[in-house]
Amino acid sequence: MSVSYWMDRSNEKKLASFDMVIIGGGIAGLSSAFWLKKEDPSLQIAVVEKYQCGDGATGRNAGFITCGSVEHFNRLVGKHGEREAREMWHFSEINLALLKEHIIGKDEKEILFEQKGSFSLASTDNEFRELKNSADIMKGMGIDVEIIEEEKIVSRLGALNFVGGIKYLGDASVHPLKLLNLLQKKLIEMGGVTFFENHEVSTIQNKGDNKIIHTRSQNFETPMVILATNGYSPLLNNYFNDKIYPTRGQILATEAVPHFMEGPCYANFVLDYFRQLPTGQMIIGGFRQLQKDAEIGYSDQISDVIQSSLEKFLEQHIPAVRPAKITHRWSGVMGFSVDGQPLVGLLPTDNQIAFVGGFTGHGIGLAFHCSRKLVDSLYGRSIPRWLSAKRFS
Numbered sequence: 544m545s546v547s548y549w550m551d552r553s554n555e556k557k558l559a560s561f562d563m564v565i566i567g568g569g570i571a572g573l574s575s576a577f578w579l580k581k582e583d584p585s586l587q588i589a590v591v592e593k594y595q596c597g598d599g600a601t602g603r604n605a606g607f608i609t610c611g612s613v614e615h616f617n618r619l620v621g622k623h624g625e626r627e628a629r630e631m632w633h634f635s636e637i638n639l640a641l642l643k644e645h646i647i648g649k650d651e652k653e654i655l656f657e658q659k660g661s662f663s664l665a666s667t668d669n670e671f672r673e674l675k676n677s678a679d680i681m682k683g684m685g686i687d688v689e690i691i692e693e694e695k696i697v698s699r700l701g702a703l704n705f706v707g708g709i710k711y712l713g714d715a716s717v718h719p720l721k722l723l724n725l726l727q728k729k730l731i732e733m734g735g736v737t738f739f740e741n742h743e744v745s746t747i748q749n750k751g752d753n754k755i756i757h758t759r760s761q762n763f764e765t766p767m768v769i770l771a772t773n774g775y776s777p778l779l780n781n782y783f784n785d786k787i788y789p790t791r792g793q794i795l796a797t798e799a800v801p802h803f804m805e806g807p808c809y810a811n812f813v814l815d816y817f818r819q820l821p822t823g824q825m826i827i828g829g830f831r832q833l834q835k836d837a838e839i840g841y842s843d844q845i846s847d848v849i850q851s852s853l854e855k856f857l858e859q860h861i862p863a864v865r866p867a868k869i870t871h872r873w874s875g876v877m878g879f880s881v882d883g884q885p886l887v888g889l890l891p892t893d894n895q896i897a898f899v900g901g902f903t904g905h906g907i908g909l910a911f912h913c914s915r916k917l918v919d920s921l922y923g924r925s926i927p928r929w930l931s932a933k934r935f936s
Contacts, residue, residue: 546745546759553762560764561589561737564756566744566779567771568592569601570719570906571899573726574914575769577645580733582918588736589763591756593743593775597723600773600906603843603875605794605816605826607807608642608715609661610635612883613903616677616686627929629684631884634927635905638912639715646726646911647717654721655821659806661714664696664705666811671707678709687712701803701863705810716807716818719907739763744779747896754895766895769917773900774878775841782890786881786935787901791838792828793849793874797857797867799823815856825864827853843874879903885910887917888932897921898932 563579565572568590576588590596611632612619619628647656665671681688689710696705730736742758747768749755756763770776774789800823807818815829830852831838837846850872857864880886880901890896899917902909916926928934
């Protein structure tokens with residue numbers, strides 16, 4: 544954001560000083576604050592958010608908490624090898640376990656949390672063969688997965704025109720904003736974390752040994768900054784220009800219908816996704832492949848092309864929701880990394896600015912653990928090679 548001379552009110556208030564300033568009030572920013580407070584309860588932390596906490600991708604996704612990455616597992620193995628691919632999968636399993644231990648606890652119903660697994664469905668025989676190949680590799684590594692034939696997809700998911708699929712037994716789903724609200728509540732109880740909403744950051748400057756973070760309403764001074772801005776990171780530092788690119792995801796929701804789905808689903812090589820909420824509503828998103836160029840950038844508008852394709856998908860594949868009215872349409876900006884894996888590290892030119900992001904559509908499934916690893920790195924502990932931004936050096 545640029546700030547005009549006329550709009551700048553930051554100097555009207557006293558400079559606010561904190562031990563750490565986290566830019567970004569989504570799942571990554573609040574998770575970073577959580578693990579920092581676990582590391583050092585005395586820290587005074589500011590979370591600075593452009594709008595309201597969760598107004599970015601955290602409050603605009605479909606609520607999947609799934610393992611792995613944006614690719615089928617066999618492709619992950621082909622790119623990274625079996626050992627590293629298994630490590631990546633296990634990393635996201637730990638993410639869910641940590642969320643359940645530290646944040647969710649006994650509040651599962653309150654945040655619509657369910658751990659019923661997730662499905663990848665194939666529309667063609669070729670994709671089904673690839674999915675079965677993935678399942679064989681995963682079973683050989685001790686990952687719980689089930690191969691689903693066509694008739695079982697109809698009976699267990701109410702989904703038509705799929706030739707088969709596989710189920711990842713450990714995956715989960717949630718109301719993502721209720722999860723974030725629960726995390727924010729935990730931070731307030733811990734103390735020492737102050738939230739500054741509606742404070743869009745314009746610049747970060749040096750002041751002696753500290754950083755000055757400028758918004759048009761308040762300036763902040765701190766020795767350490769964390770960028771938890773995911774897809775918006777290139778707007779704050781050009782280091783991210785060739786590493787994280789903003790990608791729009793579009794979603795719609797229907798009114799509630801009687802429950803019929805066993806669990807959340809991916810289709811079309813993980814490009815499309817849908818789930819039925821515990822309260823009966825259907826959520827479906829994806830189809831960005833239809834407008835690849837238009838879906839890269841910071842616009843959060845919806846488009847007729849993609850929204851009509853989402854409707855058509857429901858009409859063709861999910862007969863139970865054909866009578867249901869569409870109640871919401873929206874989009875959100877995700878941060879896709881160039882290699883599909885998240886980034887944790889320090890700016891090479893400035894060791895007072897750390898960052899976590901590039902979740903490539905899997906922020907709820909990765910950010911809590913990634914933020915823990917960010918704190919590990921800040922305190923001198925090692926992190927996985929595939930997670931470290933040093934891999935781009």
